[in-house]
Amino acid sequence: MGKVGIIGVGQSNFVRGYPGSIRELAFEGFREAMKDAKIEIKDINASIIASAPEYDKQRSPAGVIAEYLGLIPQPTFYIESVCSSSSMALRVAYSMIKSELHDIIAIVGFQKMSEISSSESQERMGRGADIQWEAPFGTMMPAYYAMYAQAHMAKYGTTGEDLAKIRVKAATYGQINEKAVYRKPVTMEMFTDPESNISATVAKPLRVGDCCANADGSSCIIVANEEKARALCDKPVWILGLGAASEAVNMAGRDLLTGLSVGIEAGKQAYEMAGVTPKDIDVAEVHDCFTIAEMMAYENLGFAKPGEGKDLIASKETYKEGSIPVNVDGGLLSKGHPIGATGGSQIRTITLQLRGEAGEMQVKDPEIGLVHNIGGVGLYGNVTILGR
């Protein structure tokens, strides 16, 4: 049985208030991926649509979007694991190709978050946690991650300054990513300047600067079996390893508060399947919905020992020139985080890096890349390892 290759990647600009409907938004990422793959719509045998529900009035968006993209009568369906939906969709596409059910599949991730207000969005995202026992206390995503930050600080002596360094790195690259929603620089001083919005507390110890922004956006990944990938694509990027895991929805059911168990477990699976170790990774995209999430990802993926993530960012090893460049496209912190589109955007970034087409953000000659995509507060985790 052959490999599964990525033959086309695309993403819309990630923006505030996209001036169009969800089908039009999805079209933008799809069109770019189709131009990249240089194939015809009829070559695609199936589509998988990925997003998180409750942002849209549209029920069952898969059919509506597939029709708008010209992907009927091919089968289409919806995959949801909140923020990791499009990575989970890639996992499903991989198995559908390996089983020889289909030979080319388009994965379209999208989210139009601006349909609702920010506090409504927090309430909906909070309901991605346990609605029966925890949401009635007034939970939201930043507060859950803040609890992880608090525990990490208590155990390892991590500080707000350590976390701020991650945001400063993200903004360094967000400024040169023309598809990012947040393109302004962020300095360490802004985190201590009471006049700056960056320093405002959201949920202690996390500040506005520690949090990614809501955005509207779409992404598309086109995958093919080895035969088609070699025939159609000059530089196919191969899926070498896939890992996925789940964790207790409520905090009360969790044993680890200084890392995400799903990141550890999914990473372990992906490394084993790919036959590589953390040292072999040349460039990575990790799920930095909050600065603490990137810090934990360093440790959970084996780029740093537990508690030593702060040293990795302090020594700038996760910058473009460092030993393990992470999120050199600005990450979720600067790109924005349109839930269902995020995993596809991360996979696009690593694909472009491995093809040597990442422009100003290009890391020197990477051979193996990793994508770490988390759903909810470490509720779902997907790790994907890609290679040339």
Next chain:
Amino acid sequence: MAKKEVDDRFKKFGTVSFTAITKTNDFINYLEEGKVMATRCKECGAVYFPPRSDCAKCLNSNMEWFEVTGTGTLLSFSELKYAPVGFEDDLPYTIALLDYGDYKVFGRISQEIPYEDLNVGMKLKTESNNLPNGQLNYVFKRP
């Protein structure tokens, strides 16, 4: 003919409840009596908080209630300065997780304890609490 009575007691849980009907509805009556309860499987002895009506260890539904007593260790906490829709009037408030050894309890820190006094590792107890809007929850207090 009288309408069939719907047992939606759980809608009283928390500032805003998102669940009305559950087999663990008795949790609310216990809260009204001033007790915070967990469940234990009578078949295999597994203990659960939050309470469950079915055991994931042995797949039985033969559960009994027991009270959360004594103190737990504060594992983590966060004070919110922004709130989701419906919780704005509660701001600022602090969510937290206590470790009781066999189980953990997620909830809110009592307004009586200033944020500055909180430390990971400190001992706190769990107590039922009446909210100003007539709803019920539980909070963590000094022992």
